[in-house]
Amino acid sequence: MPDAQPLLKISAIGKQFPGVRALHNVDLTLNQGEVLSLVGENGAGKSTMMKILAGVHTPDEGTIELDGRAVQIGSVREAQKHGIALIHQELNLSDNLDIASNIFLGNEPHKYGVLDRKRIYEESAGYLKRVGLDFPTDTLVADLTIGHQQLVEISKALSVDARIIIMDEPTSSLSKKESGNLFEVIRDLKSQGIAIIYISHRLGEVMDLSDRVAVLRDGENAGELVGDEITHDAMVKLMVGRDVSQFYNRTATPPGEVVLELDRLRTPVHPTVEISFNVCSGEIVGIAGLVGAGRTELLQSIFGVTPAVGGTMKLEGKVLNPRTSLDAIDSGVVLAPEDRKRHGLVLEMSVRENISLARLRQDQKVGMIDFRGEAELAEETIVKMNVKTPHAEQITQYLSGGNQQKVVLGKWLAMNPRLLLLDEPTRGIDIGSKQEIYRLMEDLAASGVAVLFVSSEMEEVLGMADRALVMHEGAITGELPRDQLSEEAIMQLATGKKAAA
Amino acid sequence: MNKNTLGILGLFILIFGITWASNENFANGYNMTNLVKWSSLYAIMGIGVAFVIITGGIDLSIGSVIGLVAALMALAIKQGWNPTLTVFLLLGLSLVIGLIHGLLITKVKLQPFVVTLCGLLFYRGISRWLTDNQTMQYPNTEGLDSFFSGKVGLFGQFSLPSPLFFLIVIAVLAAFFLNRTIWGRYLLALGNNEDGARYSGIQTDRLKITAYVICSFLAGVSGLLFAYELDSVQPAQTGEFYELYAIAAAVLGGCSLRGGQGAIFGVIIAAAVIRLLRNSINLVGISTHLEFAIIGLVILGGVTADELIKRIVAKRRTAQVNAAKS
The missing domain is CATH 3.40.50.300 (P-loop containing nucleotide triphosphate hydrolases)
Known part of the structure; x- marks a missing residue:
């Protein structure tokens, strides 16, 4: 009225x-x-x-x-x-x-x-x-x-x-x-x-x-x-x-070999809850759940920034027990974090410096920066990721959210990861960049990378995940294959109802 | 050279010119040699603390470490220790001091201010206790004397003092480390955003510890240089407040206490400005009682100007970015 x-x-x-x-x-x-x-x-x-x-x-x-x-x-x-x-x-x-x-x-x-x-x-x-x-x-x-x-x-x-x-x-x-x-x-x-x-x-x-x-x-x-x-x-x-x-026109391809294998993993925030699941090569797996369900913490434990307190992880059959993010990166695990500005980028630094930040170690010559290689890497990445920036020396703070996220992803793709972890990959990003990021996830999966993403956006999980894991209070309450994905089903599990067997 | 360093260089030239014009004694060889010598000493401390400030930390213990090293050197010689060996032991001691600071800050997660404030008190107290708070003369130790406080005569009364050579070596190494090596880049990254650096696989704790080790080590080097320069050590006073000069030089030279910023050359010029000011105040005929007030004002003015310029640059950048968008 x-x-x-x-x-x-x-x-x-x-x-x-x-x-x-x-x-x-x-x-x-x-x-x-x-x-x-x-x-x-x-x-x-x-x-x-x-x-x-x-x-x-x-x-x-x-x-x-x-x-x-x-x-x-x-x-x-x-x-x-x-x-x-x-x-x-x-x-x-x-x-x-x-x-x-x-x-x-x-x-x-x-x-x-x-x-x-x-x-x-x-x-x-x-x-x-x-x-x-x-x-x-x-x-x-x-x-x-x-x-x-x-x-x-x-x-x-x-x-x-x-x-x-x-x-x-x-x-x-x-x-x-x-x-x-x-x-x-x-x-x-x-x-x-x-x-x-x-x-x-x-x-x-x-x-x-x-x-x-x-x-x-x-x-x-x-x-x-x-x-x-x-x-x-x-x-x-x-x-x-x-x-x-x-x-979202994700067409799932049959998954390949198991890349990540979690066996009764326990994270520091929910030390009594055990988490087990696999992610395969070529697969895009989504993790849904309420804010505070422990999804971010799970990714952070896989990435080693807050090391797990129990259980085991394997990456392509080899034990993965990262105590720092460096351990994870060296094994081929990378994370595009939820809080891009705090964890993903060094905002005051240039696009070039952000893109090369993880790769520097690998390209060093007795500790010295390979400046030419760095500049080339930056230029290549800007083109490949379609980062809209006037030049590689632009301070990342002045880029839009979408372009910042592309810089973060560019930094990690330079490391040729085996497992890509994404935490709220499109938060604060315009529709155009969003679609580009989805295409990128698909391309990576198609090239054999295992992709595991956390999202609070229902449409994103429904649209992108080949399979969704739903978390509630630190535990995985259910797993939904693509043909059973629905908002209703996810919300049921996210608020603590066990999956109907 | 960045804008900040250019600005501070301009300030140096300005003060230099004014003093030169108002007192003919300023430019004589003896005074110039002194100016170079003391500027070098300040700059070495300043470079050390710059590394710590770049990480977003602070080191208040520099003056006390200087005092401790100077006192222990005098004490050891008096006890008949081998002077050269003692020098190495004392440099080792300053490394250990830095390591302890770094470990307390990164592993125990204490605040840098608190850790190094306690250091300031502790090392000073230990120096006074070990020496019974007695002023000690430096006996003539062949070789070390000319190494730490020698001069290379150039022309007239002007000569190049030892500390200048130390500074050159240290500055070149420091600038190389900061600008050319991956660790320098990591240091800047972690100073800007520690979490971001950590999430990129940088071992932030190790780097921070390294910064404190560098700082204390350079304080140790300064301690030896000061002691030989002064030829005596007063355990209660030698090096007192020097950390403040060092921090002032680093800040005026372009380091932000928020971390992530720093230029070695800027710190050197800033150290020279501070030293020059003390000299000028004397020579221009301003009451020496105003010395601290003037130095304080100049530093405040310098960092204010820097901040305002940065704000204008940021605004212009934002406007450019937005203009490019629409």
Whole structure:
């Protein structure tokens, strides 16, 4: 039931970051008491859009109107004043404080600087009631589960009289039950007239929850769906801009010899859980699961940066027991990490220096850098990977996410790996580069490399994996061959249901 | 030569010119020899700490290591030890000191500031205790004297002091290591992004330890040079605060305390600037009480200018990249 005047109207918003056009000419409207879902692939601009609304970023162009009046949202505080609250994917609570202190953090009622503790605890209790969280207000946040912590975040939003609550991937680390709980709260808030902007990769949830869905693609509006139009296929089609079958056209070839063999491997984060599986030459295997399921940690143990604490690994029949990443690299195992900027690249260094970083050792002449060889390697890699950079001396910081990822992959391909590990390979990457990275994964597999990737993006797992392993709380809860892959099946396993035998 | 080094070179020439113009005694051979000598000594310390700063760390113990080495040298000679052998033992000791710092920082994961602050206190205390806090003269040790504090006369009163030759050898090796070897590249990479370097198969702990070993070793070398230069050692004072001059030279010379940046030549010129300032303040007739204040201001001005220039460059780069996109 759209009002004559929307609560929030965003027009022609644009935002540039170094090397990236994050948003271009984006429009969005939001009505009172409405759940608007914002969907799009990684890097489509959803998070940037929300950070603009929450005052974290300021837009380069465009206008934001609240109740028909143009407003500037220059800071988080101003956003709060306008009644906009953002609940981040990673919660922003202080573990060492109790629930009430967290709810009023930064907004403490006080008299001449002295905290009004009575009000803090009394009012908090009221907010907890509204979100259905039945805990004493002096419980330490550290003692709550993530699902409950999220409700504290929502209480915090209520405490500043938020009229618009933005939730960024709220269920990415919640169990099925916790998610269900959250949906109840969302419906409840809606009936209280609060508008919700819901961001998620889980299209199933989006379908259940949304009054309206806005789709972003490469920083632009890709379309909008209302009511019955909201179907899985319709959303995916808008997200990737063409039929899915054209975007992901993985045709699996029969796998070759076993390359990686894990036998009861135990990682330091889940030391009691044993993991066993194989990856074969020419195979692309996906690992799905919730955030925090231990997928990244598994890859890091295979790569040796956080060595395994038990079990055995074999690479092409030979024992692989990496204690450092150097051990793994020497054996032919490489990892394109999830956090590209922190782990994948040395951002302040040039494209050339990043590409050669792993290979230098191999090409050295008694410790000296082979500068000519290095320059040639850089040029070759730039061409081969189609890295869009003005020259090899460009500082990698100034490249777009997609090109940065190509540099990371180029660095590893120079090592001729046997096993390529990819952690969220297309996070924050535009559609064009994304497709190139998928082609590259396929080419590598075709040349006999074993590819193992972790992804939180359902479409990516469905589209690229010959086989998917699903993890939950550190364990592999099931394995799905390509013909049994579905969002439903993956979510079942990801939230802890064992595979039906 | 990068922009920073050019800037600091310009600063050097400016101060040099002003001082020359305002006091005729400045350019005489004796003063110049002294200037070269002390600049070289500062530069050697500065190069050492530059390696540590490039890793994103810090070494506050340099002055105390200098004091310790100088004190032990005097003590050993007094006890009748073979001077040449003692020199090697003391250089070995400084390597071990660096190794211990490196191990504590990488394996025990203590903060560099804390480890080397404790070092600063510990080595100073040990020096004073071993020598009973007595000032000791350096007896004449044939050969070593001219090796560490000799001069090669050039013309008039101007001569090339020993520390300059040490500096040349050290600087060439250091620059080669940093710019031409894979380890130098690794050091810069790890200083910029330690995790990123580690994920690329670089053994970051070993490299960091190496940086602390280099730093302490050069402090040890400086200790011997200073001791022979001063011809005596005061256990409570020799080398005191020198770590601050070394760090100042490294920072003014283009090393960022955030790590990942450094140019050996810049550090040498910066060391010369600091030394030159002390000399100029005397000769130009400014109250020597203002010495520290002026040095502090110049360093602050230098790094501020550097930071502002960097920001402008970054902005221009971003604009270029975005322009190329659309």
